[in-house]
Amino acid sequence: MSDSRAKPRRRILMVDQDLDLRVGLGLMLTSAGYEVSHTDNGNEAIAMHRCNPFDVVIVDMVLPGKDGLETMTALRSESSPPKFIATSGEGRFPAALYLRMAGLLGAQRVLAKPFESEQLLAAVQSVLGEI
Numbered sequence: 001m002s003d004s005r006a007k008p009r010r011r012i013l014m015v016d017q018d019l020d021l022r023v024g025l026g027l028m029l030t031s032a033g034y035e036v037s038h039t040d041n042g043n044e045a046i047a048m049h050r051c052n053p054f055d056v057v058i059v060d061m062v063l064p065g066k067d068g069l070e071t072m073t074a075l076r077s078e079s080s081p082p083k084f085i086a087t088s089g090e091g092r093f094p095a096a097l098y099l100r101m102a103g104l105l106g107a108q109r110v111l112a113k114p115f116e117s118e119q120l121l122a123a124v125q126s127v128l129g130e131i
Contacts, residue, residue, distance in 0.1 A: 010128055014038040015045045016060040028117045042066030046074050053080045061098035062091035072105050083127040089113035
């Protein structure tokens with residue numbers, strides 16, 4: 001018998017070109033009790049959020065088409081904007097620059113790649129007010 005008072009699982013969207021990273025970290029977050037979806041591009045992330053809003057979007061700054069900064073900007077204007085965790089490795093610019101810009105756009109946490117799965121879990125828990 002399920003408890004109808006159980007709180008709903010928090011929804012997380014991972015947006016990153018690296019499928020292995022999305023799947024591996026997604027499994028870790030799922031095992032921690034979160035509902036996880038993923039995509040490799042910003043346009044699809046925006047469409048997915050509009051259909052069923054996410055609590056947290058973990059977004060890489062370097063994406064094809066709409067980059068991470070443009071994706072964050074679009075999602076911030078939604079009626080129920082998510083919280084953001086920005087990630088970045090090196091791209092045309094150093095990761096630190098991308099992450100600084102993401103922070104200015106409202107990312108609650110930033111993680112430079114490579115990072116440990118425990119760091120991501122702690123960031124998720126922090127932005128959701130769970131720790």
